[in-house]
Amino acid sequence: MISNLILQFNSFELLILFAIALVFFFILLTDIKKQGKRMMLINPEIKVQLICKECGFKEIRDFREGDYISKEPDEKCEKCGGEKYIDIIYSIVKQEKTRQS
């Protein structure tokens, strides 16, 4: 009876020790994962907003090499066929909810 109790108690203690070790192990694992994420490079999406000179119609498309602000590319307005110019170029980074880079 008594020995059984001691045995039980001992295995219980061991169990706690194991549990603590496991928790630490997982903390370490997530830490390594986080670090891996920090090492990752994110390529942002680059967008271009074009505005029609005639009717002011706005259009957003992907960036193409050679684009710059106020450039007038050979693209016609979908609404009126007028000439367009690049109003603004910007990037959107898909960010995670909480963590900041």
Add this chain to the structure above:
Amino acid sequence: MIDMTLQIIDDFNIIIQTLYILLFIVLIFFGQRIQFHLSLMEVGGVLRHLAFLKDTAIKMTIDELKKYSTDKDLNKRFERLLNSFMIMPEAADPSGIVKKIEHIVNIREARFLDDLKRLITSEIEESKVRNLSNMVEATMALNIIYKIIQHYYLLAKKTKNFFIMAQLQMIVPLIFNEAKSYLQALNAFKLGTPIGDSIGPLIVHKFIQHSDTKTIEYKKEYVKDTDVYVVERNGRIFYVIKASGPGGNVGKPGEAIKKVINSLKKKNEKIAGIIMIDAALKLEGEKTGEVAEGVGAAIGGIGVEKFKIEEIATKNKVPLYAIIIKQSLMEAITTIKKEIADTISDAINRVDRISNEELPEGNIILAGIGNTIGVP
């Protein structure tokens, strides 16, 4: 049976206790050494990542250069460019040091660009050369970061100096973020998109293009790499200064402001004030794209242009106003974020308010400070 189990448990407990005590002894005498090796491993890991970033940057830049060059010695020439350096003038006798710095910086810039142009064999636009030179400079920054971290890492390893290693371990996460920013910047320079730092030139460009603004005169290359637009808005005359775009270039706004003020003084015209618009580093926790107003010369860099602006403004008692757009280092050197680009109209409204309410009669100088990549 029970007795034997008890005996085993007793033995087990003794072993555990001895191990505990041994562990304490080991930690007391060898704790620092263990810590040192852990730090060594961590810093070594970051160093390997830094080497990867640096190699990626070098590869990207060489690949881009190869598009415009058939030079057989391209790799060799590029390496020479990568390892070029600039020695700052002696500061023990600081009088007139800014002139000396300016001289050295000018030589360096000219030589750097000439070297790059010699490397390029096909006909390309000036703006593309500028973007390439920006790429090489970002690669140089990465190369230097890697070399310095490697230096301290090897030094600490060689001398088994725990305190060098501890300092290194504290600083490498920050350095790594910076290095990552430089690699991302390379992409922006390659494509020629505006970057966060371009917000100054971008705002003044939009100011000139604004429907209420009338351009009176456009002086291209008013001083080296810098344009001046004389415009009228709300009945006031603005001398708008920005670097010549759309290539990556910061121009010489200090020199331009000096020349404008001197020429206005010659014509006996009044100068109401100087308004400078620039990107500024935000503190952690501050919002990207926050606009703030203040006084003083809002310009970064090596200090030559800032010195010139402050000197000429002080000499002529011209008030200096600053509008800054806050962003992180990463945001400042990578493709402009939407939050930053959205500040344009706010900044223009602030220029209008300052010019209408605060500045006395006279001509206003408006300078957009920063790299004008992607902004003509």
